Amino acid sequence: MVEHAHTHPHEHEHDAAVATEPTPPDARPKLAVWKFASCDGCQLSILNCEDELLQIAESIHIAYFPEATRAIVAGPYDLSLVEGSITTPEDVKRIHEIRAQSGTVVTIGACATAGGIQALRNWADVDEFRSIVYAHPEYLSTLDTSTPIASHIDVDYELRGCPVDKTQLVEVLAAFLNGRKPRIPTYSVCVECKLKGNVCVPVATGTPCLGPVTQAGCGALCPSYGRGCYGCFGPQDSANTEAMTRQLAELGMSNADIVRVYRTFNAGSPEFAAASDQAAAASSTGGPT
The missing domain is CATH 3.40.50.700 (NADH:ubiquinone oxidoreductase-like, 20kDa subunit)
Structure with a gap:
């Protein structure tokens, strides 16, 4: 790009233009x-x-x-x-x-x-x-x-x-x-609860909680306030949904309620979808999951 220098009104018209360096392209990604x-x-x-x-x-x-x-x-x-x-x-x-x-x-x-x-x-x-x-x-x-x-x-x-x-x-x-792999945890919300010193809500109050099968990342927000985790970060990398379903049943949840707890924000994840399908099948037959 070539720019013309600003001239004083009394300067001669034939004064040379001032050439600047071309504007470099944006090198940012x-x-x-x-x-x-x-x-x-x-x-x-x-x-x-x-x-x-x-x-x-x-x-x-x-x-x-x-x-x-x-x-x-x-x-x-x-x-x-x-x-x-x-x-x-x-x-x-x-x-x-x-x-x-x-x-x-x-x-x-x-x-x-x-x-x-x-x-x-x-x-x-x-x-x-x-x-x-x-x-x-x-x-x-x-x-x-x-x-x-x-x-x-x-x-x-x-x-x-x-x-x-x-x-x-x-x-x-x-x-x-920086050309590196992100440092994002794949362990469960239970680890975050331990790090924060939270009391385990299923153990202490019998509150159903998906923390054991849910990926960390929220800072154990709900359990920190005495609420059970409802799985908004989806299944963690080794989610044992069969054991989770048994615990939810032991805490008093019906098969229909277990279906609903898996079918929320991450209903389409393979682990939660399979767990909800199993609970739905058990609900239709009236048997245990």
Whole structure:
């Protein structure tokens, strides 16, 4: 780019122009944030990073993030954060396009990693829903299932939670910028309870709690206030759901209640889906799980 120097009104017109160096292209890696079927809570978690996000923005170019800015920079993108599950034929096409123009894809939140609360449709009649809810269901184009992003494309990393934990989110971004693997725990919420010195709510009060089979990351938020964990971070890496189901039954939960506790934010995760199916089968026969 060539700029002309500002001249004093009395200076001669033939004074030479001042040439500057060309503006270098933005060398920062480009970040894109995409939304599919979701509540936007995980994108809000990004915005809630506040000071941390400002520091990260110095090292990464936020090229596409409609929730934060109207500015759009064309791809390809070095890092894509994807929120939401796949629920329409258009979603399937779009997620493949995103994968094609993204160097690294990280799915964020329960919707993107396990189908989200909308995965409850996987056990229901979607046509019946449409006929009841919508005046003109013929205008809708939807799938019978809600599925995680990894069911359709290769995903480089999954970040759990409903919503994602902002500390873990910053860790993933920092790890990407430094070319290392994120340090995200895969052990259970029970470990977090022990680290915080929490009293075990199932043992102390008989409160049903999914902590033993749920991945850490929330800081044992619910048990810290005397509530049972309800599994918003999904199954941990070695979830023993059979033992968990037996304990829930011993704590007084019916088979129908056990089905419901597994079918929440991470209903579409294979471990929780299988456990809920087993409890549902037992409920229909009237026998134990």
